[in-house]
Amino acid sequence: MTNTWTDIANANLILVMGGNAAEAHPCGFKWVTEAKAHNAARLIVIDPRFTRTASVADYYAPIRTGTDIAFMGGLINYLLTEDKIQHEYVRNYTDLSFLVDPGFTFEDGIFSGYDAAKRRYTDKTTWNYQYAADGFAMVDPTLQDPRCVYQLLKQHYSRYNLELVSQICGMPTESIQKIWEEIATCSAPGKTMTILYALGWTQHSIGSQIIRSAAMVQLLLGNVGMPGGGVNALRGHSNIQGLTDLGLLSNTLTGYLTLPSDSEQDYDTYIFKRALKPLRPGQMSYWQNYGKFHVSLMKSWYGANATADNHWGYDYLPKIDVPSYDILKMFDMMGQGKVNGYMCQGFNPIAALPDKNRVTAALAKLKWLVIMDPLATETSEFWKNVGPYNDVKSADIQTEVIRLPTTCFAEEDGSLVNSSRWLQWHWKGADGPGLARTDIRIMSELFLRLRQRYQANGGAYAEPMMKLSWPYKVPEEPSPEELAREINGSATADFTDATGATIKAGAQLAGFGQLKDDGSTASGCWIFCGSWTEAGNQMARRDNSDPYGTHQHQGWAWAWPANRRILYNRASCDPQGKPWAENKRLVWWNGKTWAGTDIPDYKADSPPEAGMNPFIMAPEGVGRFFTRDNMAEGPFPEHYEPFETPIGINPLHPNNKGATSNPAARIFDSVWDTLGVAKDYPYAATSYRLTEHFHFWSKHCKLNAITQPEQFVEIGEVLAKEKGIVAGDKVRVSSRRGFIEAVAVVTKRIRPLQVNGQVVHHIGIPLHWGFTGLTRHGYLTNTLVPFLGDGNSQTPESKSFLVNVEKV
Numbered sequence: 001m002t003n004t005w006t007d008i009a010n011a012n013l014i015l016v017m018g019g020n021a022a023e024a025h026p027c028g029f030k031w032v033t034e035a036k037a038h039n040a041a042r043l044i045v046i047d048p049r050f051t052r053t054a055s056v057a058d059y060y061a062p063i064r065t066g067t068d069i070a071f072m073g074g075l076i077n078y079l080l081t082e083d084k085i086q087h088e089y090v091r092n093y094t095d096l097s098f099l100v101d102p103g104f105t106f107e108d109g110i111f112s113g114y115d116a117a118k119r120r121y122t123d124k125t126t127w128n129y130q131y132a133a134d135g136f137a138m139v140d141p142t143l144q145d146p147r148c149v150y151q152l153l154k155q156h157y158s159r160y161n162l163e164l165v166s167q168i169c170g171m172p173t174e175s176i177q178k179i180w181e182e183i184a185t186c187s188a189p190g191k192t193m194t195i196l197y198a199l200g201w202t203q204h205s206i207g208s209q210i211i212r213s214a215a216m217v218q219l220l221l222g223n224v225g226m227p228g229g230g231v232n233a234l235r236g237h238s239n240i241q242g243l244t245d246l247g248l249l250s251n252t253l254t255g256y257l258t259l260p261s262d263s264e265q266d267y268d269t270y271i272f273k274r275a276l277k278p279l280r281p282g283q284m285s286y287w288q289n290y291g292k293f294h295v296s297l298m299k300s301w302y303g304a305n306a307t308a309d310n311h312w313g314y315d316y317l318p319k320i321d322v323p324s325y326d327i328l329k330m331f332d333m334m335g336q337g338k339v340n341g342y343m344c345q346g347f348n349p350i351a352a353l354p355d356k357n358r359v360t361a362a363l364a365k366l367k368w369l370v371i372m373d374p375l376a377t378e379t380s381e382f383w384k385n386v387g388p389y390n391d392v393k394s395a396d397i398q399t400e401v402i403r404l405p406t407t408c409f410a411e412e413d414g415s416l417v418n419s420s421r422w423l424q425w426h427w428k429g430a431d432g433p434g435l436a437r438t439d440i441r442i443m444s445e446l447f448l449r450l451r452q453r454y455q456a457n458g459g460a461y462a463e464p465m466m467k468l469s470w471p472y473k474v475p476e477e478p479s480p481e482e483l484a485r486e487i488n489g490s491a492t493a494d495f496t497d498a499t500g501a502t503i504k505a506g507a508q509l510a511g512f513g514q515l516k517d518d519g520s521t522a523s524g525c526w527i528f529c530g531s532w533t534e535a536g537n538q539m540a541r542r543d544n545s546d547p548y549g550t551h552q553h554q555g556w557a558w559a560w561p562a563n564r565r566i567l568y569n570r571a572s573c574d575p576q577g578k579p580w581a582e583n584k585r586l587v588w589w590n591g592k593t594w595a596g597t598d599i600p601d602y603k604a605d606s607p608p609e610a611g612m613n614p615f616i617m618a619p620e621g622v623g624r625f626f627t628r629d630n631m632a633e634g635p636f637p638e639h640y641e642p643f644e645t646p647i648g649i650n651p652l653h654p655n656n657k658g659a660t661s662n663p664a665a666r667i668f669d670s671v672w673d674t675l676g677v678a679k680d681y682p683y684a685a686t687s688y689r690l691t692e693h694f695h696f697w698s699k700h701c702k703l704n705a706i707t708q709p710e711q712f713v714e715i716g717e718v719l720a721k722e723k724g725i726v727a728g729d730k731v732r733v734s735s736r737r738g739f740i741e742a743v744a745v746v747t748k749r750i751r752p753l754q755v756n757g758q759v760v761h762h763i764g765i766p767l768h769w770g771f772t773g774l775t776r777h778g779y780l781t782n783t784l785v786p787f788l789g790d791g792n793s794q795t796p797e798s799k800s801f802l803v804n805v806e807k808v
């Protein structure tokens, strides 16, 4: 989230689109209720299904899955043509005036630099600004130059008119018009809209670009950095925010530092690129400090073994030979027999990943599979024949499965990072049962034993193992407190910080501003620096007072970065440092320093005249409409159809020339043959969760199993009638990849949509059942989903695929 849960109470308009917060985030949703009750806020919900969130909305409109860019692109067009933008904000705080490279083009849905054979943009050099001789990007403050971002943006979205958006989205023009008008009112400085989204946006082959299109709308309205504004990802698992923060993706290090690639064997090359060196004149971006964060990380991991002479242990870091080893890539390799063993920790891939049969076949190629989980999951029994629910030939599967039972979060102390970036300490409720051990214990013992073997037998490159610092009181089980203190970081030598204070060796650091690149500081994750200081464990704070009445609650837990609750909050005031509106005060320049009810996202003593820009993580210092080369599929979001499209064409290119689906999505060669077409599978399916279950594990819990005991699918009344299906019938839902059978729930909540001259029906498929646990056995929903994903995040397209439905 750019903002925080509690800040939703400050919104005037709440757009829930691409999520179902009332069911998937019921606790956080109370801040929506709060905004409605005490701020007269209005709630708009856009979802293919009339959800529980929709049931309390002021306005609801249906949308065809996978078409949100068309809606947002149309909205951008509307805001520009109706002149409903926050002028001063966009002029000062965004890239609208920047001039773009003359070679940058866009034709038939494809930007310049595309290599059709490789299915990706191999040349992104034109996705850039024009630079003057002095090194600055060229700008045209009048916004008239045909190469300025404003003109290119206008041109790009001029195609997205009301009629066409309605044709693509299947949303009536009156609904679209009404929602656009209402959203446009939030361009007034005293009014803000917040956008809440989750998987209804991410789980598409164009997911990342849907989210960008929302960010663009919020920039046009001047709603980023504002109380009650922002683009807010409601995250999933209780600590999934912590997972990405701590660098558990295959290509990242902690705090969004990145792993070197194969071509970066040289340390200086690695640091220079990331610290944006050589710096352009006037260049911003806090990433200039990359070296300090990285050296401190290496000191944290390798202690005295990380020295200036060995480039802080740079050679100990793996160098990655592909862009990433994401789960799609790993399971594709596994399917090709290129993976011997797999450690599966707190993850149930045959239930969670797309195309269950493909995933099962991949697991069957492993020599060994280790499952670390409190429960006996479907993945740990993937080899077992469970009738129609897991129809495998056990005798053909030779994979050795080893289970290591773990405790769960309630059986240990520790911290969880929520969607608001709050690190909240929690305390153990009970000891784990039986032989269950904490994940920390299992991983530590594994490490110690591996190291012993390296010690005894040597190995190809033993240093990264042998040199790792392991300073814990009980080496077999470091305590959560020790780890949390280490992640915050401490001084490794006496030094004087920027404020002139002397920091003694061994002292806990107060914040990432103290980090150094000379080896005198260690910090396991720079953005967490400040969470466990000399003043103690900040994550354990539970002061919920709100002294300014602004819903920022600075004393509740600790938010990264620097306990700041709203990111880019400098943008909440005008260039002179005065809040855009009295009722939206957040931070301001008080004549001497930046102050406010949140921690200013800014150098405290840099006066407005100094002209520092608010988007401090970008080299330009401004919000970007034109992302340059950061995205896989281009600088502007463009609507592409789901890979399995119910209408067969992209209505933006009715002559069928150009791109139908995302030309830069993640799709492997062997997957094309597993895709279905509308002739055989006419219905648009989407999968989702229910309040009563958590993925695939709450079915092991009796009370949850009682509340939702049996697998069902949702079918609209009109389609049900056409198919002769009545509520309670058993139906078979099939895709090109397999089928499931479930009870039909016939509902008014899913309506047929008029799309591009035809009727599109949606089928709703909850995802919680399987062949283990206490509910009735069911089929894994992911039997149906295609094995492909977004080109940036590699998130599978679980929200838009094609199925057929028949009564059994």
Ligand SMILES: Nc1nc2c(c(=O)[nH]1)N[C@H]1C(S)=C(S)[C@@H](COP(=O)(O)OP(=O)(O)OC[C@H]3O[C@@H](n4cnc5c(=O)[nH]c(N)nc54)[C@H](O)[C@@H]3O)O[C@H]1N2
Residues within 6 Å of the ligand: 017, 018, 019, 020, 021, 023, 024, 025, 046, 047, 048, 049, 051, 063, 064, 065, 066, 067, 068, 197, 198, 199, 200, 201, 234, 235, 236, 237, 686, 687, 688, 689, 690, 691, 692, 693, 694, 695, 799, 800
């Ligand atoms: N009770 C419960 N809560 C949970 C979870 C759980 O399993 N159970 N899981 C947690 C996790 S890990 C996550 S990631 C979150 C997910 O949170 P959500 O994303 O809110 O959950 P989903 O149920 O997957 O809902 C997505 C909604 O998006 C809609 N949708 C589908 N396609 C589209 C589309 O193209 N456009 C639009 N506008 N909407 C679309 C669906 O109809 C559905 O209502 O929930 C978390 N919370």
Ligand SMILES: Nc1nc2c(c(=O)[nH]1)N[C@H]1C(S)=C(S)[C@@H](COP(=O)(O)OP(=O)(O)OC[C@H]3O[C@@H](n4cnc5c(=O)[nH]c(N)nc54)[C@H](O)[C@@H]3O)O[C@H]1N2
Residues within 6 Å of the ligand: 199, 203, 236, 237, 345, 346, 347, 348, 349, 351, 352, 353, 372, 373, 374, 375, 377, 406, 407, 408, 409, 439, 687, 688, 689, 694, 695, 696, 697, 767, 781, 782, 785, 798, 799
């Ligand atoms: N079709 C379709 N597929 C989807 C989705 C969808 O909407 N549609 N949603 C996707 C999303 S957003 C998600 S997050 C995934 C969820 O996919 P998974 O994360 O694989 O699903 P969970 O059932 O939550 O599995 C988590 C496992 O962690 C175990 N666990 C709990 N606590 C601990 C612990 O402390 N230590 C260890 N080692 N294990 C623990 C649980 O027992 C459980 O088995 O599914 C994805 N798949």
Ligand SMILES: [Mo]
Residues within 6 Å of the ligand: 235, 236, 237, 240
């Ligand atoms: Mo998730």
